[in-house]
Amino acid sequence: MKRYDLMHSINGRGTFLVSKVCAPYLKKGQNSHILNISPPLNLNPKWFQNHVAYTIAKYNMSLFALGMAEEFRGDGIAVNCLWPKTAIFTAAMEMLGGGGGVKDQCRKPEIMSDSAYAILCKDSTKHTGYFYIDEDVLKSEGITDFSPYVYNTETEPMMDFFLDENHRSIHSSQYGILTNSGSGVSSSESAPQPQPSQSTTSAAGGGSNEVSQVFEKLKGIISEDIVKNTNAVFQFEIKGDNGGSWYLDLKNNPGSIGLGEPKTKSDVTLILNEVDFVKIFSGKMNPTTAYMTGKLKMKGDITKAMALDKLMGKIKSKL
Numbered sequence: 001m002k003r004y005d006l007m008h009s010i011n012g013r014g015t016f017l018v019s020k021v022c023a024p025y026l027k028k029g030q031n032s033h034i035l036n037i038s039p040p041l042n043l044n045p046k047w048f049q050n051h052v053a054y055t056i057a058k059y060n061m062s063l064f065a066l067g068m069a070e071e072f073r074g075d076g077i078a079v080n081c082l083w084p085k086t087a088i089f090t091a092a093m094e095m096l097g098g099g100g101g102v103k104d105q106c107r108k109p110e111i112m113s114d115s116a117y118a119i120l121c122k123d124s125t126k127h128t129g130y131f132y133i134d135e136d137v138l139k140s141e142g143i144t145d146f147s148p149y150v151y152n153t154e155t156e157p158m159m160d161f162f163l164d165e166n167h168r169s170i171h172s173s174q175y176g177i178l179t180n181s182g183s184g185v186s187s188s189e190s191a192p193q194p195q196p197s198q199s200t201t202s203a204a205g206g207g208s209n210e211v212s213q214v215f216e217k218l219k220g221i222i223s224e225d226i227v228k229n230t231n232a233v234f235q236f237e238i239k240g241d242n243g244g245s246w247y248l249d250l251k252n253n254p255g256s257i258g259l260g261e262p263k264t265k266s267d268v269t270l271i272l273n274e275v276d277f278v279k280i281f282s283g284k285m286n287p288t289t290a291y292m293t294g295k296l297k298m299k300g301d302i303t304k305a306m307a308l309d310k311l312m313g314k315i316k317s318k319l
Contacts, residue, residue: 004053011038012060019068023077031124032077035116038062039083039162040131040170046294047162058162062131066172069129078124084112085135086157087292102288104152111149114138129172136169158289210278211242215257218248222255232304235266240274268300270308
């Protein structure tokens with residue numbers, strides 16, 4: 001609960017406290033703004049299932065903005081939120097992504113600072129109660145070339161948390177008429193989608209006996225050096241006709257792989273379907289992207305999963 005309390009103290013309580021203390025001074029100012037770095041209120045359940053405590057902590061910030069925009073409207077104080085459309089490479093993303101390897105799939109922090117500057121220059125009496133997306137803000141300023149904000153122009157940046165594919169900036173007044181859509185963008189997002197058949201998933205790049213083939217190839221790659229540097233036991237719960245429970249012991253020399261439970265308690269359990277498992281280990285899907293989009297779930301020590309992410313760069317060329 002310490003991590004929970006810290007997270008909510010900073011995100012929710014911190015937002016309320018700073019706004020409360022600053023409000024009397026902002027009322028005396030000209031063109032006063034409060035800008036929260038928090039997402040639109042997207043109620044799609046996938047953004048709650050893997051990290052409900054974090055989601056609520058960020059949404060608390062957005063709810064405060066929703067309320068304060070109306071509370072301070074008459075005082076000329078604009079209260080808005082800003083959120084990146086894509087992942088931004090920060091120290092936190094480097095940690096979650098397992099190192100600098102995720103950098104190419106992110107944009108630079110400058111896209112957020114430029115967007116914030118554009119928002120803070122707007123008339124506070126006319127622009128309040130918005131949940132802005134950075135890319136939309138810059139487009140409204142006439143910027144259409146986003147290549148200066150990327151690290152690798154040949155790689156498409158991955159979408160950030162809390163945004164569905166067609167999500168756009170939204171005003172708080174729209175939430176009252178879009179509650180059936182879940183995301184406030186498209187009603188199709190809220191409807192359960194049919195799952196692809198086995199024949200469809202196999203054609204997508206996974207399935208059949210490819211799961212066991214991946215583990216067989218991993219056996220030939222394990223070395224004393226990899227075990228020493230990884231120092232973790234992974235449990236895989238792979239869904240699908242050809243999945244099952246597998247373990248990868250990279251803690252105890254000489255390392256081992258097999259079906260079922262490991263002899264040593266696993267450090268982290270990774271849960272995903274067989275198609276995505278094959279894509280990740282063949283280099284067709286980034287583990288961080290899979291986690292952020294809900295395709296990969298984890299239980300246990302997530303920092304150990306980061307070690308596996310680093311290991312992927314070494315082994316995918318050999319698989």
